[in-house]
Amino acid sequence: MNNNKNTAELILDTAQGLVQEVGFNGFSYAHIAEKIGIRTASIHYHFPNKEDLAEALIARYNREFVAKIAEIDSETTNNLDKIRRYMMIFSIPVDTYCTCLSVMLSSDLATLTEKVREKLAAFFTANLTWVERVLEQGRSEGHLQFKGTAQAQAHKILTSLQGAQLLARTFRDANRFNMIAEGVISALS
Template sequence: MNKNTEEVILDTAQSIVQEYGFNGFSYAHIAKKVGIRTSSIHYYFPNKEDLGEALIVRYYNNFMASIAQIDAETTDNIEKLRKFIQLYSGPVQEYCTCMGVMLATDLASLSGQTLDGIAKLFTSNLDWLKRVLDEGRNEGQLNFSGSSETVAHQFLASLQGAQLLARSFRDYNRFNLIAEGLIAALI
């Protein structure tokens, strides 16, 4: 195994959260999938709140790296939005949703730091979208009425809803239908 135990635990927990939600698993589920004892999980994450906090920090960092990569790969704002959509399409292919959406469904039972992490993740999504929308409109690539803040919220909410619809119907094409409509509405 090339990854260390902590990474494997986080990878496994993330895939479980994206499928069942944060309240849909125990350390025993992770231990069984990884092939370790629950005490090994407790060594890295003394309680489930610690695990939740580590998951959202890692997810946030990965998201920030992904949008930095998008920015580095292209200056075309339409292409940036398409690549952003691809970030959200990944979980859909396995009929899951992004971890932020799944954690948000369990807000009432999450620790304060995890809640703050979710808010930070969504704020970063919205800030990046707003910037890309503003740049695209200023450069004449994107055409929309209203504020970029409103459109950013609509864009993000549509992608999150598209994930849920695709998952509910077990039909990836429903995600694509909504994603294509988002781009078409802006050009």
């Protein structure tokens, strides 16, 4: 059983890397099998079809996000620092000229099942809810300044980070992400 869990995690790790590099529709189980040296039947054992794989990827990604924001919340009370650390999560795939899983899945949205689309929307909702809460707290405590509602600002931040990933990838220039991220922080302080 433990070996199965390790194999399933290896499959998820490999699939996530492929999604972030080529999109959900840009790879098959044969690509995963080749990368990790197993048969496609082993992948089908853990994830009978690609929709099951997509659901597992999003569920894991969401769990990791929830854990990361809980870590951020526990390690700092400064809301500007929380936003900075949140933005660092988005910077991780930029160094390899990839985007985060959620951005790439959004690009393939029309071909994903309704269940996968719902899980992706729930992931974005979790992001927006957390950012909005941090913004509201920051403004009420005097750490953050911005015009408009926290809800609108949260949407601006999330879309700025997603767009920054796409530009950095397109131009193969991580500095474009950094420039946009710094602009987001400057607009809040």
